[in-house]
Amino acid sequence: MARTFTEGSKAVAETVKLCRPNVIAAYPITPQTHISEELAQMVANGELKAEYVTVESEFAAASVVLGASATGARTYTATSSQGLLLMTEVLFNISGMRLPVVMTCANRAISAPINIWNDQQDSISVRDAGWVQLYAEDIQEASDLHLQAFRIAEHPEVLLPVMVCMDGFILTHAYEPVYLIEQKEADAFLPPYQPQYYLTPKNPITFGAMMGPESYMEARCQLDRALCGSARTVEEVAKEFKKRFGRFQGTLVDTYCIEGAEIVLVAMGSVISTIKEAIDLLRKEGVKVGLLKVRCFRPFPREAINKALVGVKEVLVMDRAFSPGSGGVLATEIRAALQDVKKAPEVKGHIAGLGGREISVETIINIVKDRKSVGREDRFVDLKEALLS
C-alpha cells in the first residue's frame, strides 16, 4: 500500500467515496467545505455514483439524509460549527429514528464572536444528540475512521448515526502522507447496507410516530442502551480494521507512555499528537507523564478510562470546549467516571485552544510543570490578561 501526500479533506472524501454512499447532502461552511466540494467533483466526474443533493441549508442537509436513510440508502453529510447547530433538531431526530447516517464534523468554534478557526465547541454542544462521536488524532485516523463509522452505524445491534470529528484546519486543511485504501479492500470491509426497516410500499411502516408518557421513556432508554452497547462494536471494528489494514489508533481510548506514569494527560483530537511530542521531552527530563487519548466520546468509555487511570496520581484534562458556567466538558465527565475508582487521582481541567488559539508543545509542558499552582477550578490556558480588563 502506497502513501499519498494528501490534504485532510481530500483523504476523507476519498474514503467516503470508497464507502459507496447512495445519497450525499451537505452545505458549505468553513472548514468543512473542501470535503463536500471534493465529493461533488467525484460525482460530477462519474467516479462516484451517488445522488448529491445541493441543499439550501444544513438543516435541509440533515433532513435529506434522514429521509434517504429511512428509505434504505447509505447516506453521508458533513458540516462544522454553525452548520452543526443549525442541524441540531434533526440530529436528535436521526438518532431517535435509529438511522445509520454518517457525518464528518470539521470542528470549529461557535459564534459570537464569529470565528472560523478550530475548537470542539460544536460537536461537544451536541453530545446529547444520541450520536456515536469519534475524535481523530491525525489525518490518517480521520480518513480511516470513516470506513469504520459506516460499519459501526449499520451494525444491526447499533443502528445509530456516527459523527467523525476532526479538528478544522489542523486536520482538514493540512497535508500529510496518507495510506489510502483500495476499493476492493474497502468493499470487503464494508459490505452493502442492508436495512432491516425502511420506507417501501412492500411493507408500509410508520417512522417517527408519536409516543406519550406510557412509552416515550422506554424508547429513550432503548436509545441509551443501543448507544452504550455500541462501544463493543466500536472496539471490534477498530480491531478488525487493524487486522485487515495493519493500522490501529486505539479502540474507545488509546494510551501513550502510560506504564508507570504518575501524571496522565487526557485529551481528544489533533492535540494528541502535540501532547505525544511534549511527553517525549518530559520523559527525557524524568517526568513520569503519560497520555490517555479519548477516541470515542459517545458512548463515554467510563470503564476503559478508569482502567487506564488506575494507580495514577494526577490527571490533567485538556478541553477544547467548555460549558460556560460549569467548566471543561471532558474534565467534568472524567471526574464523574473516576467516582467508581478507589483512591481516585486528582483531576485538573485545562481549557485551551479555543477559536484557533495555538496549543504548542510548550503549552503542554507548561501545563504539566505548573500543575501545582492550579486550583480546583478548570483553568483557561494562556489567557492574555491585557484583553480581559
Added chain:
Amino acid sequence: MEKHLFLAGHTACYGCGEALGARLVVDAAGPNIITTDATGCLEVFSSRWPQSAWAVPFVHSLFENSAAVASGVEAALKALGRQVEAKVIAQGGDGGTADIGLQCLSGMFERGHDILYVCYDNEAYMNTGVQRSGLTPYGSNTCTSPSGKVSWGNRYLKKDMPAIAAAHGVPYIATASVAYPKDVQAKVKKALSITGPKYIQVHVPCPLGWKSDPALTIKVAKLAVETGLYPIYEMENGVVTKVRKIPRPAKPVTEYLKLQGRFAHLFKKGGGEGEVKKIQQIADENIKKYGLLSEAAAKVAVEAEKE
C-alpha cells in the same frame, strides 16, 4: 365497507376537514407511494404509537422539514434504482408549509424533485391551539391575533403560496377544497402523472379552530369557494389553466363568516362592518383576478351539488 389507505380509528376531532383531506389524497394516490408529514394535527391524530392510520409507508420527522425529508426519500429511490416502486408525497399543514417549512419547500421546488407536496390549509396552527399562520385569513380571531378593544383579529392577508410555487417554475399547482372530493382526487392523480415538483393546497375546515359546527364542515368549505374567498384553480407552467366557476351572483361573504366563531367579533361590536367590507373586497378581487363567476350560473351550481 370501502377500503381506505388512510384508516379509520384515528383521533381527529369530529368533522375535521384535514382528516378527510388526507384520506382523499392518499386514496387517490393509491398504495404505491411513500409519504412524509410535518408535525401538526394530521401527524398527531394519525400516528400515535402503537397505532397508525397510515396503510402506506409514512415518515414524520419535524415541523419544518417535510419537503426536505421527502427530497431525501426521492433521492434515495433514484440512487437505489427504485423509482418505479413509489411516488413521493410530502404533506404539511399551512404553518409547516407556508411559514416554518417554507425554506425546505423552496429547496425542494428549486431542485426539481419528483414530489407532490400537499398543504392541508386549515388557516392556523391548530395543533398548538389555534395561533395565526401566514395562511390565516384577514380578520380571523386566533390566540395570537385576538380581537380586542383595539384589534379586529388577524391584520395580514393570506400569503399567496401558489404564486410562490409558480415563481419557482413548479409545473403543476392547484388549489382544492374538501367540499369537492372528486376534484381533490382528480388533481392528485393528475399531479402524480407529471414529473417534477407539484403543489396542491387543499382547504380543510377545522371546526375546533374556526369555531364552526362540525356537522357543517362541507357546507362551510363550500361557502369559502362560493363567496370567492377560496378560489379553486389549476396552474400549469405558470399560467392559470382551469378555474372552478362559482354560481352567479357570488354569495356574500357574510354567509360564510357568520357560520364561524373566528369571525364572530366582526358582527358583535360596532365598527365591524368596515372589516366585513374589507373581506368582501378580498373576495371581489379574487373573483376578478381568477374570473370565478360562471356564465351559466345555475348549471354549474347543480353540478357542484352533485359532487
